[in-house]
Amino acid sequence: NAGVTQTPKFRVLKTGQSMTLLCAQDMNHEYMYWYRQDPGMGLRLIHYSVGEGTTAKGEVPDGYNVSRLKKQNFLLGLESAAPSQTSVYFCASSFSPGTLYGYTFGSGTRLTVV
Amino acid sequence: EDQVTQSPEALRLQEGESSSLNCSYTVSGLRGLFWYRQDPGKGPEFLFTLYSAGEEKEKERLKATLTKKESFLHITAPKPEDSATYLCAVQGGSGTYKYIFGTGTRLKVLA
Numbered sequence: 001n002a003g004v005t006q007t008p009k010f011r012v013l014k015t016g017q018s019m020t021l022l023c024a025q026d027m028n029h030e031y032m033y034w035y036r037q038d039p040g041m042g043l044r045l046i047h048y049s050v051g052e053g054t055t056a057k058g059e060v061p062d063g064y065n066v067s068r069l070k071k072q073n074f075l076l077g078l079e080s081a082a083p084s085q086t087s088v089y090f091c092a093s094s095f096s097p098g099t100l101y102g103y104t105f106g107s108g109t110r111l112t113v114v
Numbered sequence: 115e116d117q118v119t120q121s122p123e124a125l126r127l128q129e130g131e132s133s134s135l136n137c138s139y140t141v142s143g144l145r146g147l148f149w150y151r152q153d154p155g156k157g158p159e160f161l162f163t164l165y166s167a168g169e170e171k172e173k174e175r176l177k178a179t180l181t182k183k184e185s186f187l188h189i190t191a192p193k194p195e196d197s198a199t200y201l202c203a204v205q206g207g208s209g210t211y212k213y214i215f216g217t218g219t220r221l222k223v224l225a
Contacts, residue, residue, distance in 0.1 A: 004157070042118065042215030043158070043201070059212070090157050097205075102148055103213075105157030 002026050006091050006106035013081045013113045021076040021109050023091030031094045032074040033058070033103065034066060036087040043090065049074055050097075081113045116141045116206050120216035127192055127223050135187040135200055135219045143207025147185050149178050150201040152218065158201055192223045 004025045013019055023032065034046040045058030047066040055066045063085060065077045074093075078085060088110050092103040117140045127133055139147065146165050150158035162171040164180040171178045175196060177188040187200055199218040206212070 040217060042217050043203075043213075044215075045212065092157070100163055102150070102160030102163060103158075104160070107155070107157050 004091055004093055004104050004106035006089075006109050008109060009107070010110050011112070013078075013111065015081060015083060015113060017081050018077070018079050019081065019111075020078075021089055021091075021111075023074045023076070023093075023106060025072055025074075025091075025093040025104070027093060027104065028071070029093035029095055029104070030071075031097055032068065033092045033094075034064070034074065034076045035090045035092065036060065037090060037108075038087050046076065046089075081111075083113045085111065086113045087111060116204065116212075116214045118202055118204055118214050118216040120200075120202050120219050122219060123217070124220040125222070127189075127221070129193055129223055129225050130191045132188070132190045132192070134189070135221070137185040137187070137202030137216055138183060139185070139202075139204045139214075140183075141204045141206035141214065145205040145207060147180055148203040148205070148213070149176075149185070149187055150203065152199045152201055161200075189221070192221075194223045194225050197221055197223045 007022045033048040035043040044060050049068040052071040067075045088108045090108050091106045094103045119138045121136045149161040152158045162178045167182045175190050179186050199220045201218045202216040203213040
């Protein structure tokens with residue numbers, strides 16, 4: 001099993017450009033999450049989904065949009081990238097929120113906005 | 115405000131030198147405390163979930179314990195392959211889907 005796969009792994013954007021980060025999981029998990037990780041700060045939740053067709057805002061949602069049209073995929077969009085969105089983005093999935101088995105994370109997307 | 119503080123920020127150990135990492139937390143109604151391991155350039159990997167004070171979990175050279183205010187990750191006779199960043203997270207009663215992550219402890223085990 002591949003687990004959680006994120007694409008792309010690296011990307012450089014110019015300010016104002018848009019892009020979509022793709023997350024795919026093959027574990028039939030209901031719950032999916034997008035986090036960002038910045039130096040000196042803990043992982044922060046951007047958006048999450050509790051099932052196909054649902055999305056909700058996390059701790060730092062501004063500047064991002066998400067969609068979950070299929071259960072196995074969770075997309076994170078940046079409509080107009082800003083330097084403050086330079087970060088490492090992680091997707092995660094789980095059977096249920098805060099579970100005995102924790103979250104399964106992808107390997108991350110390193111995004112630089114110049 | 116829910117908060118998680120990990121200490122130390124970084125730790126260097128000789129192979130075989132046991133030590134402990136600390137995770138102090140403030141949360142309304144703890145639902146669970148989680149430990150993850152993160153290797154450079156990779157996503158966090160789940161290690162343990164602890165639910166109540168007094169609970170302990172073990173995996174190979176790692177043992178996690180929980181009190182009402184903090185958790186310890188004890189590393190017994192570490193090996194170089196234990197080198198990683200160890201993250202602590204808590205889930206409180208205020209938000210079902212909200213984990214609060216600490217900033218981690220970077221562990222380096224020297225051969």
